[in-house]
Amino acid sequence: MNDTTLQNFQTQQDSSTASEGAVRGPYSEAPTPDKGQPVTRNESVEENLSVRVRDLSLWYGEHQALDDISIDIFANTVTALIGPSGCGKSTFLRCLNRMNDLISSVSIKGLVEMDGRDVNARGMDEVALRRRVGMVFQKPNPFPKSIYENVAYAPRMHDMVSRKADQDELVERALRDAGLWNEVKDKLYEPGTSLSGGQQQRLCIARAIAVRPDVILMDEPTSALDPISTATIEDLMDKLKQDFTIVTVTHNMQQAARVADYTAFFHLGEMIEYNATKQMFANPHTKKAEDYITGRYG
Amino acid sequence: MSQSFEEISAQLKKRHRRSARMKWMTMGALILSAAFLVVFISDMVVRGWPAFQQAQIQVEVSYDEQSQKLPLAAVDEDVRPLISRGFFRPLPRKMESNPALMGTTQTQWVIADSRVDQYLKGNEDRLRPADKETLQALVEEGRAELKFNTTFFTTGDSKMPELAGIASAAIGTVMTMLVTMAVCFPIGVMTAVYLEEFAPDNKLTQIIEININNLAAVPSILFGLLGLAIYISFFGVPRSSPLVGGLTLALMTLPVIIISTRAALRSVPDSIRHAAFGVGCSRWQVVRDHVLPVSLPGILTGSIIGLAQAMGETAPLIIVGMVAFIPDASISITNASTVMPAQIFTWASEPNSAFAEKTAGGILVLLAVLIFLNALAVWLRNKFERRW
Numbered sequence: 001m002n003d004t005t006l007q008n009f010q011t012q013q014d015s016s017t018a019s020e021g022a023v024r025g026p027y028s029e030a031p032t033p034d035k036g037q038p039v040t041r042n043e044s045v046e047e048n049l050s051v052r053v054r055d056l057s058l059w060y061g062e063h064q065a066l067d068d069i070s071i072d073i074f075a076n077t078v079t080a081l082i083g084p085s086g087c088g089k090s091t092f093l094r095c096l097n098r099m100n101d102l103i104s105s106v107s108i109k110g111l112v113e114m115d116g117r118d119v120n121a122r123g124m125d126e127v128a129l130r131r132r133v134g135m136v137f138q139k140p141n142p143f144p145k146s147i148y149e150n151v152a153y154a155p156r157m158h159d160m161v162s163r164k165a166d167q168d169e170l171v172e173r174a175l176r177d178a179g180l181w182n183e184v185k186d187k188l189y190e191p192g193t194s195l196s197g198g199q200q201q202r203l204c205i206a207r208a209i210a211v212r213p214d215v216i217l218m219d220e221p222t223s224a225l226d227p228i229s230t231a232t233i234e235d236l237m238d239k240l241k242q243d244f245t246i247v248t249v250t251h252n253m254q255q256a257a258r259v260a261d262y263t264a265f266f267h268l269g270e271m272i273e274y275n276a277t278k279q280m281f282a283n284p285h286t287k288k289a290e291d292y293i294t295g296r297y298g
Numbered sequence: 299m300s301q302s303f304e305e306i307s308a309q310l311k312k313r314h315r316r317s318a319r320m321k322w323m324t325m326g327a328l329i330l331s332a333a334f335l336v337v338f339i340s341d342m343v344v345r346g347w348p349a350f351q352q353a354q355i356q357v358e359v360s361y362d363e364q365s366q367k368l369p370l371a372a373v374d375e376d377v378r379p380l381i382s383r384g385f386f387r388p389l390p391r392k393m394e395s396n397p398a399l400m401g402t403t404q405t406q407w408v409i410a411d412s413r414v415d416q417y418l419k420g421n422e423d424r425l426r427p428a429d430k431e432t433l434q435a436l437v438e439e440g441r442a443e444l445k446f447n448t449t450f451f452t453t454g455d456s457k458m459p460e461l462a463g464i465a466s467a468a469i470g471t472v473m474t475m476l477v478t479m480a481v482c483f484p485i486g487v488m489t490a491v492y493l494e495e496f497a498p499d500n501k502l503t504q505i506i507e508i509n510i511n512n513l514a515a516v517p518s519i520l521f522g523l524l525g526l527a528i529y530i531s532f533f534g535v536p537r538s539s540p541l542v543g544g545l546t547l548a549l550m551t552l553p554v555i556i557i558s559t560r561a562a563l564r565s566v567p568d569s570i571r572h573a574a575f576g577v578g579c580s581r582w583q584v585v586r587d588h589v590l591p592v593s594l595p596g597i598l599t600g601s602i603i604g605l606a607q608a609m610g611e612t613a614p615l616i617i618v619g620m621v622a623f624i625p626d627a628s629i630s631i632t633n634a635s636t637v638m639p640a641q642i643f644t645w646a647s648e649p650n651s652a653f654a655e656k657t658a659g660g661i662l663v664l665l666a667v668l669i670f671l672n673a674l675a676v677w678l679r680n681k682f683e684r685r686w
Contacts, residue, residue, distance in 0.1 A: 097576070099572070099575065099576070102571075102572075102575065104498055104499060127578050127579070127580050128578075130575065130576060130577065130578035131578040134576065134577065135572075135576035137569065137572060137573065137576070139569060141567075141569035141570060141572065141573045142573070143570065143573060143574070143588060144570065144591075144592055153577070153587070154577035154578065154579075157577075157578070157579065157583060157587075158578060204573070207573075207577060208576070208577070211577065211578070
């Protein structure tokens with residue numbers, strides 16, 4: 001972010017309530033200032049709503065893991081979810097592409113809306129949803145297939161390509177976008193698992209972006225990686241936000257400060273504060289967020 | 299005050315002694331079982347090896363009018379008792395189908411009688427003194443010797459030991475195993491895939507799981523009774539046929555395949571499933587494209603071992619009538635047939651030493667097939683094993 005946008009933050013900080021009126025979509029009720037719509041909007045950049053979450057609660061059996069989460073995620077931004085372990089940030093992330101469906105004891109209440117449709121609605125196919133909301137996991141998990149096949153598999157499955165030449169092109173583009181092409185172009189048919197950890201994670205990113213989703217969810221994508229690979233992936237996230245909306249979970253507050261445009265702080269299943277990252281780290285509104293960010297607990 | 303090294307060493311001596319004793323005891327157990335195996339296999343080889351050899355005699359066979367009427371007349375009177383009756387019987391038919399033979403005399407090696415065979419192998423002496431002299435003369439001329447026994451591998455069972463072979467039983471085994479595999483591989487793998495990948499984890503599936511595990515421990519003869527009651531009495535499947543045998547063995551092998559397939563599916567890390575779900579695979583695509591290819595070596599290994607187990611099974615097949623005297627091999631799955639272990643069982647109950655030799659020979663063939671199948675399982679596992 002450049003200096004002008006930084007000034008924007010400063011000015012908006014004084015009139016934070018002004019942004020409340022900017023809620024879009026069919027739901028008219030405005031979120032509370034600290035939740036949902038962030039207190040500070042970055043108005044200088046044209047930002048569209050990508051995912052809208054209202055009053056989302058989730059239970060694992062009897063245990064409530066998420067409590068009334070409301071948040072707006074804006075297109076072409078990086079949104080970081082931070083908070084201590086077990087606070088529900090990964091659970092929340094998996095609500096966005098319904099990966100929680102795989103756990104039989106989960107029950108969900110509330111709205112997760114994308115493109116004007118409730119993703120939990122009866123008519124919504126989770127396969128279609130995951131086609132538009134890709135995911136990168138904590139541990140690199142390439143398919144036990146060749147590098148080429150890792151990237152080409154999903155587009156072919158979704159009938160995005162029919163000719164071999166198109167497929168080759170798509171694979172090259174995805175690998176280039178993931179910043180991996182130069183390292184693997186000579187060994188496309190070697191197993192994906194032969195790469196280093198950082199390369200494997202970029203291969204997983206290439207696999208996710210190959211189907212051109214709208215949103216990419218990253219669940220602590222760098223926690224299993226060394227600092228150099230981490231920096232590469234952070235740079236990549238910064239580049240990818242031109243084309244995709246990125247929601248990332250991180251344990252590492254410095255990482256959130258480095259890559260995220262918006263940051264949401266979770267604590268014990270509740271979203272305590274959601275704000276522009278600079279604002280969140282410079283001047284948190286809530287005591288809990290301040291204590292966490294300043295390292296008083298975590 | 300901490301202990302000195304001397305004090306600690308004094309205690310340690312006893313512990314070290316105990317662990318050394320345990321090491322020798324466990325090693326002893328291994329040596330004992332290895333010794334049993336060596337004794338068993340070498341005994342089988344020593345007893346079974348003669349079955350792969352058969353005494354043959356070189357004689358002049360005259361194909362003429364007289365021998366067509368009375369086949370025994372085809373050879374000299376003094377060697378007649380030395381030659382297998384199995385050689386004489388088909389002679390008239392052979393001449394009929396091949397008229398060019400008529401009126402010729404040919405020198406050929408023919409199968410000797412089992413008494414000659416046993417005498418030359420030094421097992422039994424049931425020859426008359428005169429015949430023994432004739433035989434001695436023939437051996438000295440090089441016209442009577444032990445040759446490789448091709449008959450054993452090309453014919454079915456016979457009441458004449460020199461003509462009895464394992465071929466029809468082997469073909470019966472192949473047909474039975476084909477039926478077993480065709481039935482229990484797809485059903486077993488699909489059941490396991492459903493239970494592991496699709497089924498909700500509730501009371502019902504748990505009960506099913508426990509019962510499948512129990513089925514694997516049911517004595518095999520009970521499956522034979524089940525096969526008799528269901529397939530033969532109820533569905534009217536022909537008795538003694540590879541079809542009924544294969545279906546019965548399928549009942550027995552099914553739990554083995556289900557359990558091993560489930561274990562193979564469970565060993566696929568969930569991260570692969572998550573990755574596949576994450577790119578928008580349906581459940582079936584996750585299974586077909588990602589889980590099954592990775593677990594295939596485990597599934598194949600389990601299935602081959604289940605198959606090998608079924609191949610050595612006799613008890614349930616006795617119940618459905620597959621212990622039969624089958625002289626001619628048939629590749630139909632509805633004709634009466636027998637299998638290798640049942641053939642071994644039949645030969646084992648014959649009193650005479652020539653059949654005892656066949657029994658051991660049959661066991662060697664069965665063992666060779668089983669070792670081959672197990673080696674195939676190991677090879678498949680290594681070939682398809684992937685790392686992730």
